[in-house]
Amino acid sequence: xxxxxxxxxxxxxxxxxxxxxxxxxxxxxxxxxxxxxxxxxxxxxxxxxxxxxxxxxxxxxxxxxxxxxxxxxxxxxxxxxxxxxxxxxxxxxxxxxxxxxxxxxxxxxxxxxxxxxxxxxx
Amino acid sequence: xxxxxxxxxxxxxxxxxxxxxxxxxxxxxxxxxxxxxxxxxxxxxxxxxxxxxxxxxxxxxxxxxxxxxxxxxxxxxxxxxxxxxxxxxxxxxxxxxxxxxxxxxxxxxxxxxxxxxxxxxxxxxxxxxxxxxxxxxxxxxxxxxxxxxxxxxxxxxxxxxxxxxxxxxxxxxxxxxxxxxxxxxxxxxxxxxxxxxxxxxxxxxxxxxxxxxxxxxxxxxxxxxxxxxxxxxxxxxxxxxxxxxxxxxxxxxxxxxxxxxxxxxxxxxxxxxxxxxxxxxxxxxxxxxxxxxxxxxxxxxxxxxxxxxxxxxxxxxxxxxxxxxxxxxxxxxxxxxxxxxxxxxxxxxxxxxxxxxxxxxxxxxxxxxxxxxxxxxxxxxxxxxxxxxxxxxxxxxxxxxxxxxxxxxxxxxxxxxxxxxxxxxxxxxxxxxxxxxxxxxxxxxxxxxxxxxxxxxxxxxxxxxxxxxxxxx
Amino acid sequence: xxxxxxxxxxxxxxxxxxxxxxxxxxxxxxxxxxxxxxxxxxxxxxxxxxxxxxxxxxxxxxxxxxxxxxxxxxxxxxxxxxxxxxxxxxxxxxxxxxxxxxxxxxxxxxxxxxxxxxxxxxxxxxxxxxxxxxxxxxxxxxxxxxxxxxxxxxxxxxxxxxxxxxxxxx
Numbered sequence: 111x112x113x114x115x116x117x118x119x120x121x122x123x124x125x126x127x128x129x130x131x132x133x134x135x136x137x138x139x140x141x142x143x144x145x146x147x148x149x150x151x152x153x154x155x156x157x158x159x160x161x162x163x164x165x166x167x168x169x170x171x172x173x174x175x176x177x178x179x180x181x182x183x184x185x186x187x188x189x190x191x192x193x194x195x196x197x198x199x200x201x202x203x204x205x206x207x208x209x210x211x212x213x214x215x216x217x218x219x220x221x222x223x224x225x226x227x228x229x230x231x232x
Numbered sequence: 233x234x235x236x237x238x239x240x241x242x243x244x245x246x247x248x249x250x251x252x253x254x255x256x257x258x259x260x261x262x263x264x265x266x267x268x269x270x271x272x273x274x275x276x277x278x279x280x281x282x283x284x285x286x287x288x289x290x291x292x293x294x295x296x297x298x299x300x301x302x303x304x305x306x307x308x309x310x311x312x313x314x315x316x317x318x319x320x321x322x323x324x325x326x327x328x329x330x331x332x333x334x335x336x337x338x339x340x341x342x343x344x345x346x347x348x349x350x351x352x353x354x355x356x357x358x359x360x361x362x363x364x365x366x367x368x369x370x371x372x373x374x375x376x377x378x379x380x381x382x383x384x385x386x387x388x389x390x391x392x393x394x395x396x397x398x399x400x401x402x403x404x405x406x407x408x409x410x411x412x413x414x415x416x417x418x419x420x421x422x423x424x425x426x427x428x429x430x431x432x433x434x435x436x437x438x439x440x441x442x443x444x445x446x447x448x449x450x451x452x453x454x455x456x457x458x459x460x461x462x463x464x465x466x467x468x469x470x471x472x473x474x475x476x477x478x479x480x481x482x483x484x485x486x487x488x489x490x491x492x493x494x495x496x497x498x499x500x501x502x503x504x505x506x507x508x509x510x511x512x513x514x515x516x517x518x519x520x521x522x523x524x525x526x527x528x529x530x531x532x533x534x535x536x537x538x539x540x541x542x543x544x545x546x547x548x549x550x551x552x553x554x555x556x557x558x559x560x561x562x563x564x565x566x567x568x569x570x571x572x573x574x575x576x577x578x579x580x581x582x583x584x585x586x587x588x589x590x591x592x593x594x595x596x597x598x599x600x601x602x603x604x605x606x607x608x609x610x611x612x613x614x615x616x617x618x619x620x621x622x623x624x625x626x627x628x629x630x631x632x633x634x635x636x637x638x639x640x641x642x643x644x645x646x647x648x649x650x651x652x653x654x655x656x657x658x659x660x661x662x663x664x665x666x667x668x669x670x671x672x673x674x675x676x677x678x679x680x681x682x683x684x685x686x687x688x689x690x691x692x693x694x695x696x697x698x699x700x701x702x703x704x705x
Numbered sequence: 706x707x708x709x710x711x712x713x714x715x716x717x718x719x720x721x722x723x724x725x726x727x728x729x730x731x732x733x734x735x736x737x738x739x740x741x742x743x744x745x746x747x748x749x750x751x752x753x754x755x756x757x758x759x760x761x762x763x764x765x766x767x768x769x770x771x772x773x774x775x776x777x778x779x780x781x782x783x784x785x786x787x788x789x790x791x792x793x794x795x796x797x798x799x800x801x802x803x804x805x806x807x808x809x810x811x812x813x814x815x816x817x818x819x820x821x822x823x824x825x826x827x828x829x830x831x832x833x834x835x836x837x838x839x840x841x842x843x844x845x846x847x848x849x850x851x852x853x854x855x856x857x858x859x860x861x862x863x864x865x866x867x868x869x870x871x872x873x874x875x
Contacts, residue, residue: 115752119712166780172870174770174777179863181770185762186844186855193841201846208849215248215856218255219863225259228867248857255864296850334864341861348854360854367858371865386869409815431815 169231176223183216240286240299243279243307247344250275251337258333265333269322269674272336273315276343280311287703295415297351298485301703305555306350306481312685313474313562314343319678320570321466323670327578328464330375338375339470342368346478350485355404355414358482362400362446365478366393369471373463385462392455396445399438406435420489427498439486440502446479448472449536450510460529465576465583468525469569472532473562480539480558484551488704491546496631503544504636510537511643518650522585524572527650528565531609534647535561541636542624550627552700557620559696560608560689564617567682568605571598574675582667588654590663598669599658601679608686610651611644616689623697713753720746733779737772744768756835 151158190197190209197205223229254271257264283304290301297303318336325331345364352358370393374386404414410432411419419426426432445452460468487499510533518530535557542554575591575598576582592599608615621644625637689696720743727739744767751760844852 165782166777167872168781168870169872171774171777171781172866174774175866175870176863178766178770178774179859179866181766183859185766186852188761189758189837189841190845192837193845196838197842197845205845208845208852211853212856215252215853215860216863218252219860222255222259223863223867226867226871228871248853251857251860255860293850294847296848332868334868338861338864341857344857345854348850354851356848356851357854360851360858364854364858364861367865368861371861371868374869377869406815430818431811434811 237291243282246275246279247340251340254337268333268336269318272318272340276311276315280308283307292353296354296357298353303351305703307347309477309559309562310343310346310474313566316566316678316681317466317470319674320573322674323672324466324573328376335375338368338372346474349478350481353416359404372467381462385459388455389459396442400442403435403439406431423490443479443483444506447476447536448533449506449540450513453533456533457526457529461523461525465569465573469566473565477558477562487543488551496546500544503540507537507540507544508639511639515643515646523583525583534643538621538624538640541628541640544636545628545631545633547627547631548704549630550624552704553623553627555700556623556696560616560620563682563685564605564608567679570675570679571602574672575669585657586664589657589661591658595669601683603655604683606651606654610648614690616686619693709753716746716749737775741768741772758835758837758840
């Protein structure tokens with residue numbers, strides 16, 4: 111069972127080592143001659159204005175919330191897709207309709223935000 | 233699925249299809265939203281009749297949803313209550329500044345959640361029903377974002393409500409962990425065995441604590457006054473009546489099968505404490521309130537206390553009494569909030585006692601109905617509120633819980649003061665502020681319907697009581 | 706020691722350390738990033754418990770979406786006033802510690818004392834309860850009522866998000 115995950119673990123370990131090594135090597139081998147202009151926070155080549163921590167508009171939050179809602183929707187679809195063939199064999203079209211209704215309800219929500227301009231950046 | 237099952241889930245299908253259609257109307261038409269109140273009124277009326285017709289047939293859907301019987305009776309109350317709330321919203325939301333089609337869509341969705349709660353046979357359905365109801369209430373409470381009080385109400389309600397839901401979910405988790413099943417019937421059948429497991433007891437306790445928040449009983453009442461005052465009056469009417477009824481329906485469904493089988497005392501310490509604290513505390517604090525919405529918020533805590541007396545007694549009489557009380561309370565309170573919604577002005581003002589001074593001369597009909605609801609809430613015979621209390625207290629006395637009945641009666645005597653004060657202001661004081669009350673026909677209709685139900689249930693309580701005892705068997 | 710046990714201890718260590726780091730950081734953004742690590746470690750533990758579906762949900766929803774929301778919240782609020790508030794509210798710390806201890810005691814009890822309930826079916830060696838197939842089988846047949854209810858819950862949430870957060874809502 112767990113043996114199936116060894117490749118994934120390997121990938122994770124290699125990725126961690128690789129990323130760590132890159133950062134460490136630039137720390138170790140790179141020259142360090144700091145000056146005032148160099149340690150200044152980078153802001154597209156201009157001199158920084160004000161503090162980095164500013165309050166963002168709630169618009170971003172709306173996008174994040176909509177993202178979560180549809181993310182959760184996808185979670186529901188995922189096991190259905192995996193199990194659909196077996197369900198179709200054992201339950202016939204009953205395997206199809208619950209998900210159909212679920213998706214209609216949620217896409218209605220999507221249509222709602224779309225038509226109400228929830229995705230517009232005003 | 234046979235035909236009778238289909239007929240029984242028809243209310244759910246009608247309401248969900250109605251929500252879908254309403255969203256389509258809201259999206260694709262510009263003037264269609266003016267028709268939404270009428271559309272949902274018809275839906276709720278159809279649902280209430282359908283539920284009433286299904287009361288004597290009981291079955292279930294996949295062991296998840298109880299159909300007919302108690303669930304159908306609660307669905308009847310929810311549908312009628314929602315109908316009245318929609319009626320009193322029509323003109324109110326216009327002056328409140330929330331005349332969106334979404335208002336009615338969210339209202340209908342919250343009712344869908346309540347119907348799921350009342351029919352829940354599985355802890356999953358309990359949780360999802362609770363969330364569908366609560367999420368819609370949070371949004372409805374803050375639907376007008378320009379009002380600071382509404383924002384405060386929405387945020388407070390959301391934070392404390394989410395906290396309470398957390399308790400419920402943790403409780404469900406522990407219950408599932410010890411029972412290995414989320415089916416309510418399974419848990420009830422194995423109740424005595426499960427009760428020996430400490431984790432099950434903790435889980436049950438957390439579950440009850442979470443629901444005590446939702447029914448607004450004393451130690452868990454902090455959100456009630458601010459939320460009830462800050463939210464739109466029509467929304468407050470909705471969540472204080474059928475929202476409370478939905479939370480009680482879950483408690484009744486979970487508790488009554490256990491207590492009816494000779495274990496009345498198991499939940500008594502908890503609910504008796506709730507009852508004593510809620511009734512005495514809130515009835516005393518309510519005396520100091522001058523804002524009517526705030527006063528009714530405390531009165532709602534008192535009523536939750538009376539109903540908890542029924543849960544503490546736990547016999548058939550008292551549980552039937554709670555259900556009667558919930559039905560009666562729904563109409564009295566919706567009526568009272570309906571009157572406030574008509575009197576209230578554009579800026580949330582005119583909800584003080586002062587605004588009601590001399591209402592009798594300004595609008596005798598409105599004052600008459602308000603007096604009727606106040607008498608009913610105070611429990612003066614022969615109105616619906618009296619018989620609600622009567623049945624619950626008699627149930628407690630039959631269980632040898634005289635002290636609970638006495639506490640309830642003491643609290644009722646205290647509350648007479650603040651209910652009758654409204655009547656005194658309306659009839660025996662001269663008006664202090666000169667303002668005009670706009671005629672609001674749908675709102676008046678809602679008040680009228682509530683008033684008729686309060687009178688019918690008060691004069692002929694046996695009609696309703698027969699129905700309730702038949703579903704409890 | 707089997708691979709399972711070694712992996713469990715590694716993951717548990719990561720989870721514990723990252724959660725301690727999370728609550729001790731002063732910068733809220735850094736706390737949030739430690740929370741991501743914690744979520745990943747938990748997902749690994751779920752995998753060890755044969756709960757593949759929960760593990761996937763943990764990564765996609767919690768480590769993905771919820772964390773995005775957390776970061777947005779941190780950016781939305783004025784963290785400086787929050788920090789001042791926390792300095793004033795020292796007594797909250799005692800309360801928080803008490804609650805944490807209570808939950809810890811409860812969990813320790815659950816793990817040490819509560820023997821698997823007699824009502825539970827015996828768990829066989831190769832459990833398949835947590836696989837995506839078995840979740841799918843239950844969710845779309847026996848649990849179809851709560852499933853559709855969840856659809857309506859998400860619909861309300863969508864509408865509510867727009868009503869409460871859209872800048873110009875008519």
